[in-house]
Amino acid sequence: MKPPEHLTVRSPEDILGFIPHSLGYWPADSLVAMTMHGKRLGATLRLDLPGPATLADPRAYARTVRDYLAADIDADGALLAIFTNDGWSEQPGTYQGLIDALEARLGASGMTVRDAWYVGDTYWRDAHCTDLACCPARGKSVQAIRDSMLNAEMVYRGSSVGPSPENGTRPVAAVSDEERAAVLASEAAWAAQLDRRRGSREQFGILLDLWESVLTNDAGHLLPANDVAFLRASLSVPAWRDAVLVMAAAGTPAALAGAEAFGIFEPGSALAPVGPVRPGHGTAGEADGTSRAEAAVAGRCPGSGDAARIETSAGRDVPGYGEVLLGLEPYIPAWDRLNSLDAVMAQLSAYGGLPGAAALTGRGWIAWCRGRGSYAAAYLGQALEDVPGYRLAELMLELVRRGTICGWAARKEAAWRRFEPDAA
Structure with missing residues (x-):
């Protein structure tokens, strides 16, 4: 479903605030990948984070992500967000190898990863920023995501973020x-x-x-x-x-x-x-x-x-x-x-x-x-x-x-939409 007008993304907080509205819930222990068409956001994909064995060699996992995102045939970029409380404040971090593999695989397929973030329950930060002056190790407060302009606009339009599917569908x-x-x-x-x-x-x-x-x-x-x-x-x-x-x-x-x-x-x-x-x-x-x-x-x-x-x-x-x-x-x-x-x-x-x-x-x-x-x-x-x-x-x-995708969900023009934002 499309809104009467486009939404504008102004900051990383806006993008990260958009994800729970897109999914319908705040993800946990998840990789969220979003395609981009120029400056516009496209499809949103959520997958469970892999276990230690896959993290040791994440290439197959990265191929799976690439295969899913390839359904958005017009995508020319991607954004990544890893929602977890584990290991991302370390250097290089538990999931650095996964991000590297995703960037390599998606980049080779014409979807350059433009940004990547870690998001925990309390803090979030850029996955690549090492300047402690702007990116402290523990990150920035998640409240900044909840207070973002896009999140406020989504709430104003009637969108809500519910419990995870495992806890809130009955x-x-x-x-x-x-x-x-x-x-x-x-x-x-x-x-x-x-x-x-x-x-x-x-x-x-x-x-x-x-x-x-x-x-x-x-x-x-x-x-x-x-x-x-x-x-x-x-x-x-x-x-x-x-x-x-x-x-x-x-x-x-x-x-x-x-x-x-x-x-x-x-x-x-x-x-x-x-x-x-x-x-x-x-x-x-x-x-x-x-x-x-x-x-x-x-x-x-x-x-x-x-x-x-x-x-x-x-x-x-x-x-x-x-x-x-x-x-x-x-x-x-x-x-x-x-x-x-x-x-x-x-x-x-x-x-x-x-x-x-x-x-x-x-x-x-x-x-x-x-x-x-x-x-x-x-x-x-x-x-x-x-x-x-x-x-x-x-x-x-x-x-x-x-992991079979419905035919309608695989086609941008046929897919169900709650809203369709633009990135400024």
Whole structure:
């Protein structure tokens, strides 16, 4: 997401103050690398700092960093920040060899490292400055970063720095025992009705229509308990869960075309569709195997790879499920709907159970699409804590752990953005 105007970076404190806003949290024991396009900041990458064995020969680690940053094909420079309390006040310092290797590898790839810093909990300093008059060994106060003009402007614009993904991704919802019991009871009633309509094309259309309405109108508000119950019940059906993800990113035609192509509809369904009564909607409530998303992530889906696209009945070419789930199509996803879906999934995950795991997995996928691997791993890990063996979460987590980058995150013009600063 772009702000209405560019932000201006005036000092190292501004750059270092920008990093926690870019990541969403203050990193620890991390290398943060940022690409540059001339004087403009580009992509932000965070990796765990390597252990002693890798620090003894950091060339492979440096190649990994280079490979990630190479996705920003227009980058001509880089900035490095090592967030740690260990060993950086020493001379030459625990991480000097790592910085040297990164500078050599990135420089050889056309991304000259223009500055590098060490940042601890209390102090920070330039990684190369040895003049004790301006760069004391213990560094300058981190408070100068927190008080920087850019940090103040980001806070003014509504940006916040939260806890790390490991500590702060599980929703803390003020849900009373009575409300929880009511939602779960309503969910069970909806699930019983929806289970008999899994093959209904009309029910599928009503369900996507409701989801689209929620993403358009209600994502920023607390949903009524009956809507929460129905949406959670719909996520328990893997084919419908997959369709919701595809619809949010690529639109209803892609979700419908994929469902038709994969044969989830049964002809002659006699049951009328059900769903909560909402303004503008007349519907009232009265074996899945491997899902399409799971097959796509595992590399077995007809919508991914060589069998790429689906032809709709109207003759319009739309992306297949595999392409959407891997971030290959559409060229630029509907980030507004994906942002709304993330907010809705946060509400739905608060009640736990199988639908909660589905909602956490959806949030993990959205985080991966945004290029936020730490958050993706945290959401997916929580889904597996709640429902061990939840297949889509397992497959997505494997992608994240391999360092696979979502297709959208790898392209500057398609990538999700909270803001886009300029450097003066």
